[in-house]
Amino acid sequence: MPQIFHRSANGIARFVLWGAQVAFLLVILVWTGLVRSEFFTEVARAPRQPVPFSHRHHVGELGIDCRYCHGGVETSASAGLPATEVCMTCHSQIWTNADMLAPVRESLASGEPLRWQRVHGLPDFVYFNHAIHIHKGVACETCHGDVDDMPLMMRAHSLTMGWCLSCHRDPEPNLRPPAEVFAMHWKPPEDIERVRKSLIDVLGIDTATMTDCYVCHR
Ligand code: HEC
Numbered sequence: 001m002p003q004i005f006h007r008s009a010n011g012i013a014r015f016v017l018w019g020a021q022v023a024f025l026l027v028i029l030v031w032t033g034l035v036r037s038e039f040f041t042e043v044a045r046a047p048r049q050p051v052p053f054s055h056r057h058h059v060g061e062l063g064i065d066c067r068y069c070h071g072g073v074e075t076s077a078s079a080g081l082p083a084t085e086v087c088m089t090c091h092s093q094i095w096t097n098a099d100m101l102a103p104v105r106e107s108l109a110s111g112e113p114l115r116w117q118r119v120h121g122l123p124d125f126v127y128f129n130h131a132i133h134i135h136k137g138v139a140c141e142t143c144h145g146d147v148d149d150m151p152l153m154m155r156a157h158s159l160t161m162g163w164c165l166s167c168h169r170d171p172e173p174n175l176r177p178p179a180e181v182f183a184m185h186w187k188p189p190e191d192i193e194r195v196r197k198s199l200i201d202v203l204g205i206d207t208a209t210m211t212d213c214y215v216c217h218r
């Protein structure tokens with residue numbers, strides 16, 4: 001029988017077939033890696049803002065309390081963003097001619113609010129509530145990271161369901177006395193484990209129901 005392919009073609013065909021399979025596996029590995037990576041979950045990326053507002057400067061250096069600008073955080077589901085007038089309580093007197101602040105002055109003059117780009121955002125089918133977490137001893141820092149070190153705001157955590165559940169399954173190690181929830185770089189006291197145990201009772205945290213689907217999908 002005449003040989004159409006050279007003997008070595010078999011080897012090549014096998015090589016190509018195996019190669020294709022290995023390449024396929026690699027693509028899957030890289031893809032799932034990427035989907036879980038910071039690139040897709042948008043951790044550690046700061047969006048462009050109309051004004052390069054710095055939490056490092058205003059919180060870390062000037063020491064302004066979160067509630068001065070995010071007034072809803074203790075009382076409602078959303079923390080809210082500050083109105084232009086809040087910036088102007090200071091910037092009508094300091095840095096009044098800075099180019100960087102021109103959009104703030106224009107916003108005050110026109111009455112058009114500044115269009116801040118959202119850094120965090122959950123899908124509509126997820127229910128979240130700031131006030132509950134604040135009153136139950138979960139700190140800003142625990143979910144938003146070292147805000148006072150951020151020249152531009154960025155996400156510290158993925159906000160995936162897995163991330164929420166990692167705490168809801170076992171909240172105790174993440175708790176602190178509610179008076180400390182606004183503090184940054186908080187140092188737990190020596191007897192923190194005892195404190196955390198008692199917080200579960202004192203604050204009435206119901207660990208049995210916290211992972212029920214309806215808590216976050218209602
Ligand atoms: C002087 C006002 C001011 C203070 C004080 C302040 N913030 Fe902000 N914050 C802003 C502004 C303006 C934005 C929107 C621009 C941006 O994302 O940087 C913002 C955005 C944020 C965001 C992201 C919102 C989003 O788009 O998802 C978080 C989280 C946040 N602040 C947390 C904090 C925490 C925690 C503190 C206290 C430790 C704090 N902020 C104090 C003004 C302030």
Ligand code: HEC
Nearest residue numbers: 051052053054057064082086087089090094095100101104
């Ligand atoms: C409690 C007073 C206060 C409030 C409220 C305030 N700022 Fe400032 N801001 C300052 C001071 C003080 C400086 C520093 C000026 C300097 O460096 O000499 C500053 C500096 C800045 C700068 C210059 C860049 C930097 O960070 O060094 C920007 C931009 C700015 N602020 C934006 C804002 C915006 C936007 C708001 C409202 C969301 C706001 N500020 C609210 C006090 C305030």
Ligand code: HEC
Nearest residue numbers: 066070073078079080081120121122128133138139140143
């Ligand atoms: C249990 C985690 C958690 C804690 C604690 C927490 N946040 Fe948030 N924060 C979130 C999530 C999740 C979002 C996105 C909410 C959404 O998209 O509906 C968010 C959004 C925000 C926003 C954007 C505006 C808004 O309300 O959606 C600001 C500002 C903010 N947080 C500030 C704070 C401050 C200040 C504190 C502490 C007093 C705090 N957060 C504590 C998880 C948390």
Ligand code: HEC
Nearest residue numbers: 127128129132136138142164167171174204205206215216
């Ligand atoms: C670091 C810990 C922590 C993280 C992260 C966290 N939570 Fe919570 N959450 C708590 C605690 C503690 C409570 C209080 C539970 C209680 O009182 O029984 C709570 C309560 C809630 C409640 C109210 C439940 C009720 O009683 O009505 C909702 C809704 C909720 N969380 C949603 C979320 C969502 C959505 C995320 C993620 C985006 C999230 N949480 C992330 C700790 C956390």
Ligand code: HEC
Nearest residue numbers: 122123126159160161164165168210211212213215216217
């Ligand atoms: C503590 C809050 C919380 C609880 C409890 C929770 N989820 Fe979620 N769920 C989320 C968040 C946050 C997202 C959005 C994730 C994202 O955007 O990546 C989500 C997304 C989803 C999605 C969309 C697909 C996906 O993975 O993004 C489904 C389906 C879902 N949840 C089902 C459930 C079911 C079923 C339960 C009960 C066994 C449950 N969830 C309990 C917070 C929660």
